[in-house]
Each structure stands twice: as C-alpha cells, then as structure tokens.
Amino acid sequence: MIQTDKLDTNSAQRMLVIGGLLLIIAGMIFGDIFAVFILHPNAEEIGNALYDAAEAVSVQEPESVSVHFMDIGDRLENRGTKVDTHVHAIKLGYLALLLALVQPFIALDILSRRRLAQLFLTGAVVMPPSIFLIHYVGLAYSPFKTIGWASIFADLGGLLVIIACIGELAGLCIYLRNGMGHDQEPTSDWATVNTCQESRLLLTGGTMMLLAGFLFGAWYAAVELKGHESMEVETLHSIVEKAAGNDMESVEKSLGGYGLLQAERAVTIAAHAHINEFGILAILLAFVQPYVFLRPQWRRRWIIAMLTGSIVLPVSVYLELKFGLIAGAVADIGGLLVIVALFGMLAGVVRHTGRLDAAAEEKIT
Amino acid sequence: MNGAQKLLIIGGLALAIIGMGYGLYYALFDEHQTLEGMGVTMATGFSMAAEEKLPEAKTTLARYGNIRFEYVREVHAHSHWISLGMVLIALGAAFNLVCFPERVRFYIAVALVSGAALFPLGVLLQTTDATILAQVFAVGGTMAVIGGLAAVVWGLLLPARH
Numbered sequence: 343m344i345q346t347d348k349l350d351t352n353s354a355q356r357m358l359v360i361g362g363l364l365l366i367i368a369g370m371i372f373g374d375i376f377a378v379f380i381l382h383p384n385a386e387e388i389g390n391a392l393y394d395a396a397e398a399v400s401v402q403e404p405e406s407v408s409v410h411f412m413d414i415g416d417r418l419e420n421r422g423t424k425v426d427t428h429v430h431a432i433k434l435g436y437l438a439l440l441l442a443l444v445q446p447f448i449a450l451d452i453l454s455r456r457r458l459a460q461l462f463l464t465g466a467v468v469m470p471p472s473i474f475l476i477h478y479v480g481l482a483y484s485p486f487k488t489i490g491w492a493s494i495f496a497d498l499g500g501l502l503v504i505i506a507c508i509g510e511l512a513g514l515c516i517y518l519r520n521g522m523g524h525d526q527e528p529t530s531d532w533a534t535v536n537t538c539q540e541s542r543l544l545l546t547g548g549t550m551m552l553l554a555g556f557l558f559g560a561w562y563a564a565v566e567l568k569g570h571e572s573m574e575v576e577t578l579h580s581i582v583e584k585a586a587g588n589d590m591e592s593v594e595k596s597l598g599g600y601g602l603l604q605a606e607r608a609v610t611i612a613a614h615a616h617i618n619e620f621g622i623l624a625i626l627l628a629f630v631q632p633y634v635f636l637r638p639q640w641r642r643r644w645i646i647a648m649l650t651g652s653i654v655l656p657v658s659v660y661l662e663l664k665f666g667l668i669a670g671a672v673a674d675i676g677g678l679l680v681i682v683a684l685f686g687m688l689a690g691v692v693r694h695t696g697r698l699d700a701a702a703e704e705k706i707t
Numbered sequence: 708m709n710g711a712q713k714l715l716i717i718g719g720l721a722l723a724i725i726g727m728g729y730g731l732y733y734a735l736f737d738e739h740q741t742l743e744g745m746g747v748t749m750a751t752g753f754s755m756a757a758e759e760k761l762p763e764a765k766t767t768l769a770r771y772g773n774i775r776f777e778y779v780r781e782v783h784a785h786s787h788w789i790s791l792g793m794v795l796i797a798l799g800a801a802f803n804l805v806c807f808p809e810r811v812r813f814y815i816a817v818a819l820v821s822g823a824a825l826f827p828l829g830v831l832l833q834t835t836d837a838t839i840l841a842q843v844f845a846v847g848g849t850m851a852v853i854g855g856l857a858a859v860v861w862g863l864l865l866p867a868r869h
Contacts, residue, residue, distance in 0.1 A: 395750075395753050396753070398753075398757060399753055399756045399757045401757075402757050402758070402759065403757055404754040404755075404757040404758050406757075407750065407753045407754045407756075407757050408750055408754060411746065411749065411750030411753065412750075414746075415746045415750075418746075419742075422742075429786075433789060433790075433793075436793050437723065437793065440793055440796045440797060443796070443797070443800050444716060444720075444796065444800070447708065447716075488739040488740060488743070489735070489739060493734070493739070496734070497731060497734055497735060500727065500730065500731050500734070501731060503727065504724060504727050504728060504731065507720065507723065507724050507727070508724060510720070511717075511720050511721070511724065514716070514717065514720065515717075518708075518713060518717075542804070542863075545801050545804065545863060546860070546863045546864065549798070549856060549859050549860050549863060550860055552794060552856055553853070553856040553857055553860055556849070556852060556853050556856060557853060560849050560853060563845075563849075571772065571775075571776060572772075574772065574775075575768060575769055575771070575772035578749075578752070578768045578771070578772075579765050579768060582752060582753060582756035582761070582764050582765070582768065583756075583761065583765075585753075585756060586756045586757075586759060586761055586764075618790065619790075621794075622790065622793055622794055622797060625794075625797040625798070625801070626797055628801065629797075629800060629801075
C-alpha cells in the first residue's frame with residue numbers, strides 16, 4: 343500500500359526529498375565537470391611545479407623553491423576545495439533523503455518539522471558554494487589570520503545543518519519515549535519498499551556495493567596504505583638528494599615515481615569512496631521509488647542506468663592506472679549515466695507531487 | 708520500529724552528528740593549520756636542500772610525512788563517521804526486509820553500530836600514542852562492519868533463493 347499523503351504540499355518530507363535529489367545531482371554534475379576539465383591538468387601542473395622546485399634546489403636558489411611551492415600550494419588548494427565542494431553537496435543530499443525517510447517518526451508539529459527542513463536546506467545550500475569560493479576569496483577582509491570569509495560561511499552552513507539534525511534527533515527521541523509520531527499512525531511506510539520490486543533491487547544492489555567497497559578499503563588499509571606513506575617520504579628524500587647533487591636525470595625519474603605513487607593512492611581511494619557512495623545512494627533511492635510516478639518500464643530503466651553507472655565509474659577509475667585517460671573517459675560516462683538516471687527519478691517525484699497537489703485542489707473545489 | 712531499527716537509526720543519526728561536530732571543530736581549529744604545516748614543511752625541506760643542508764632537509768620532509776599522516780586520519784574519521792552513520796540510518800529503515808529472526812537482526816545491528824563507531828575512532832587514535840588500542844578498534848570495527856554488511860546482504864538475498 344503506497345501512502346500517497348507522504349509528500350504533501352509544503353511538507354518537510356517533500357522539501358527534503360526534492361532538495362536532497364537536487365543537491366546530489368548538482369554535486370555529481372560539478373564532480374563530472376571537475377573530473378573532465380580540472381583534475382588531470384591540475385595534477386600535471388603540480389608535477390611541473392615540483393620539477394621546477396627540484397631544479398631550483400640543484401642551482402641552489404632557495405627563494406625560487408619557495409615561489410614554486412607557493413604555486414603548488416595554490417594548485418592543491420584549487421583541487422582540494424573543488425573535491426570538497428563535490429563531496430559535501432552530495433553528502434548533504436544524502437542526509438536530506440535520510441531525514442525525509444525518518445519524518446514519520448519525528449514527533450514534532452508540522453511547522454517545527456518544516457522549519458527544521460528549511461534550516462537544513464539553507465545550511466546545505468550555503469555550505470558547498472562557500473567551500474568552492476575558499477580558493478578565490480582567500481583571506482580578503484577576514485577578521486582572522488587563517489580563516490577567510492568563505493570558510494566562515496561554509497562553517498556557518500555546517501552549523502545550521504548540525505542544529506537541524508539535533509532537532510530531528512530530539513523529535514525522534516520524543517517519538518521513542520512516547521511511542522507515537524505526529525498526527526498519523528507511524529506505520530512503516532517502508533513496507534512499500536517490500537512490495538516494490540525496483541526498491542528491492544536497489545536495496546540489495548546498494549548493500550552489495552557497500553560490502554564490496556568496504557572489503558576493498560580494508561584490503562588497501564591492511565596491505566598498501568603504510569607502504570604508500572613511507573614510500574612518499576623516501577621518494578621526496580631521493581628527489582632532494584639527487585637535486586642537490588645536480589643529477590636532474592635521476593630527479594626526473596624520481597618525480598615520475600612520485601607522480602605514479604600519488605596517482606595510485608588517488609585512484610584507489612577514489613574507487614573505494616565512489617562505490618561506497620553509490621551503494622548509499624542506491625539504498626536511499628530504494629525508498630524514493632514509491633514516489634516516482636512513471637511507467638514501470640521507465641522506473642526500471644532509470645534503475646538499471648543508475649546501477650550500471652555506479653559500477654562502471656569506480657571500476658574505470660581504478661583502471662585508470664592501466665588504461666589512462668580512456669578509462670577516465672569511461673568513468674565520466676558512468677557518472678553521467680547516474681546523473682541522467684537521477685534526473686529521470688526526480689522528474690517522477692515532481693510528477694507525483696503534482697498529482698497530489700491536483701487531487702488536493704479537486705477536494706477543496 | 709523494532710529494537711534493531713531503533714538502534715540503527717538513533718545510532719546512525721548520533722554518529723552522523725558526532726562526525727559533523729568533529730568536522731566543524733576540525734575546520735575551525737585544526738584544518739588550516741595542518742594544511743599550512745604540510746605546505747611549509749615540504750617547501751622548507753626543499754629550501755634547505757637548496758642551501759646544501761641535506762640532513763636538515765630530510766628531517767623536515769620526515770616531519771611533513773608525520774603531519775600528512777595525521778591529516779589523512781583526521782579527515783578519514785570525519786568522513787567515515789558520517790558515511791557510516793548514513794548507512795546505518797538507511798539500513799535501519801529497511802531492516803525488516805532482512806530475513807533473519809529478530810534476535811539475530813538485533814545482533815547484526817549491534818555489530819554494525821559498534822563497528823561504525825569504533826573503526827573511525829581507531830583510525831583517529833593512530834595519531835596518538837595509544838597504538839594498540841588504535842589497532843584493536845580499527846581492525847575490530849572494520850570486521851564488525853564487514854560482517855554486519857555481509858549478513859545483511861545474505862538476509863536480503865534469502866527470500867530470492869527460497
């Protein structure tokens with residue numbers, strides 16, 4: 343039985359579902375653009391700057407070294423803030439969907455729940471763009487020595503999100519203490535997941551992706567991580583030693599090794615992170631399926647697209663070490679597939695809310 | 708909501724809040740200083756090499772390695788607490804679909820919640836002197852989460868097999 347009153351006009355649940363899906367889509371589009379246009383050129387520029395710094399060591403120019411490292415720092419900040427923007431937008435989208443899920447069990451009045459949803463979404467909308475702007479705003483006009491205005495706004499956005507989550511937790515605790523939700527019986531509308539084949543497919547697929555991601559992460563932490571960390575410092579020692587000895591040919595070889603090491607770390611962590619994140623996304627989307635008002639075959643197509651993209655992206659990212667930019671391009675296509683699937687599901691949710699609103703209007707007239 | 712679901716959802720929400728709180732504290736009081744420390748030590752190491760002070764250069768670069776070691780684990784704790792918290796909430800919502808008796812589901816929930824709490828804590832403790840405790844929490848927590856997830860997958864697949 344589908345409880346069609348769950349995404350009522352202006353309900354907290356509707357705001358959180360639609361807001362959450364939009365945040366995830368925005369974060370993923372940003373991530374795809376970053377991966378296609380910024381990631382690899384940025385890595386190459388960092389490599390070149392490191393070579394220039396090593397060259398400055400060989401000709402004994404410490405001031406030049408500092409200049410090149412400021413350049414490296416600037417490019418790392420550029421990369422880091424963009425990755426952070428991508429990650430935070432998506433994670434906040436996930437959190438929004440989760441909070442939508444538990445709304446039937448938040449024992450607060452409708453207005454309070456709506457306010458909490460608005461507070462959450464305000465923080466979620468402020469935070470990622472503020473993180474993005476950290477690189478461009480810097481410390482301009484900042485009252486602090488190390489934190490700029492963009493950071494301040496990002497932290498403020500985060501604080502609003504935390505306060506909203508604490509409010510939701512308080513509502514949940516009241517429900518558990520009193521045993522009742524808000525105006526209606528807190529029946530498990532999660533039972534709709536049980537009756538919906540598409541939902542079960544997403545739920546099972548998502549959990550399997552999480553398991554695979556955790557096993558992969560555990561393997562990396564147990565077998566590779568320490569080696570990578572000690573190798574990084576050893577390689578840096580080798581670079582400065584050879585540069586000081588004016589052996590630029592060996593420096594170039596060592597820098598190549600350093601670059602490969604960083605690439606290996608980056609693709610392994612990216613593969614681990616992405617398969618886990620897509621696993622979480624699949625599980626969350628399982629609960630959204632009852633509200634996707636599309637024909638069954640289209641619901642299935644979007645699900646297959648989503649699951650396909652979710653597996654193609656992390657596997658292709660990991661294979662970038664072997665197959666280079668071709669694997670990178672395939673990974674970007676995988677990401678695009680997931681974005682398109684999310685748009686399809688969002689369209690279904692908007693259609694469902696439109697149907698609810700039209701039915702409500704008819705009742706009034 | 709049964710006991711296992713309550714445990715997963717409240718535990719998950721609590722972990723997400725802890726992760727976000729830690730992230731806020733880290734962003735306000737530690738992150739910028741850590742990133743600056745990494746940049747300064749690496750640049751200084753190279754500068755010292757340019758001044759023909761090779762032993763000092765290597766010591767400084769080793770210090771860069773230590774700061775990076777700390778940075779990676781601090782960010783890891785923040786992101787994993789939140790991610791695992793979200794996994795717990797999502798699984799909690801669908802936990803009735805896991806085809807095991809209620810008691811077994813409760814034990815799975817305990818494994819998942821404790822693993823999700825302890826694993827990032829263990830990783831964070833690697834930056835302190837409590838290395839044995841860090842190892843116990845990190846390894847034990849990982850195994851608990853993996854075991855719990857494997858049990859959930861099995862429980863979800865059981866109706867399909869029968």
